[in-house]
Amino acid sequence: MSDDVPGRLEPPLVRLAVVCEDVDESADGRPAIIRFPVHTLQFPGLLERNYQVPGLVLYLQLQGGFGSFDLRVRMRRVDGSREVTVSPTYRLILATPGDAVPLELALKLNHLVFPDPDVYELMVYVGELNLHEPRDAAPRPFPPVVVAALPATGAEGGVV
Amino acid sequence: MSEPKPQPRLIHVRKPLVRVEMNMEPVEPLDGPVTRGPLIRVSRPLKRVTLTFAPAASVRLTLPLVGGADGERTFEKLAAIIRIVNEMEALWNRAGVWVDGARSGVQGGEVVIVLVPNDTADALATCKRIAHILFNASPGATVKVFAAESEAPVYELAA
Structure with a gap:
């Protein structure tokens, strides 16, 4: 977290997080699909x-918050034993305190590598704060996004 | 029950989408070369479910407009009777009913009033009791009681 925006820093809440292949926008640039x-x-x-x-997208709704933050995505094995990959930071600026309309982001995760078949979870951090862990302002936070990677079966399967 | 009316358009309130590209990096060196591959989706067929949020029970009173009766005045008379019914219910510490304005009004030569209990507890019993009062107080009326999930009335009073 940094002090680009003067005032007391308030991390946002994760209202919704979904891994998907893409997010389509309507004609006016609003997320639609x-x-x-x-x-x-x-x-x-x-x-x-x-x-x-291929580049997956983490669709994210962030509610509230105030200040400037270094947002980062981390992926770890679901048992929490080891973090396997991390994104560079994105400077997130929330300049309107008490904003009721969530901010929607489509984070394209390039070069995402699954080391081996396992169950993984993606988490969003601002600074060192894991937005999926309980805190006073978010006693029941949105859980990490789970992605299971199954072993190969020898077939190419339902290729996109 | 009557055909559902077209729903009003849903008005979205949202900000423009913020797109960010991030190049993920392994936390530790990988134990071998990276292999790019197609995305193989694994999922089950989508199961679509429609949940209709409806009151636990409701009363539908229908009164034909005969002899050139004024629909709006008749509606007001019935509304006045319902106010009295609610006063009677209150005397027995009961929550009474409310008029579902979206489904009530003057429609095609008859007055229709749909009532929903304010308290969902014993909603069906409340509806039957109020149906009796309204039927006796409204000559010529047909009064039907509907359970939430039922298209057909579970109780009916007609002349």
Whole structure:
């Protein structure tokens, strides 16, 4: 978190987080359609390790908050044992205190690699604060987004 | 029950979408080369479910306009009777009913009033009791009681 916006910093709440293939906008630039929500995918062919998927999108609704934050996406195994990948930071500026209309973001996750078949979870951080963990302002936060990566079956399967 | 009326247009209030590209990086060096591959979706067919939020029970009173009766005046008379019924209910510490304005009015030569209990507890019993009072107080009226999930009336009083 930083002090680009003067005043007391208030991290936003995650209202909704969905991994998908893309988000379409309406003619006026408003988000309209979440395309192909992703919860389970499969390693292709005979691949066993280090599968880089085509760029998935993390659709995010952030509610409230005030200040300037370094937003980052982290992915770890669902048992919490090890973090496997992290994004660079994106400077998130929330300049309207008490804004009731959520901010919607489509974060394209390039070069996302699943090291091996397992269940993973994606989490959004501002600074060092994990927005999916309970805090005073968010006693029941939105949970991390779970994506399961199944082992390959030797077939190419339902390729997009 | 009557055909549902077209729903008003949903007005979205939202900001423009913010698109951000992020290049994910492994936290630790990977144990081998990275292989790009197609995305293989694994999912079940979508199950579509329609949930209709309806009151637990309702009363539908229909009174034909005969002999050139004025619809609006008749509606006001019935509304006045319902106010009295609510006063009677209140004397017994009951919550009474409210008029569902969206489904009530003068429609095609008859006055229709739909009532919904203010308290969902024992809603069906409330509707039957009030149906009796209204039927006896409104000559020529047909009074039907509907349960939430029912298209057909569960109780009917007609001349």
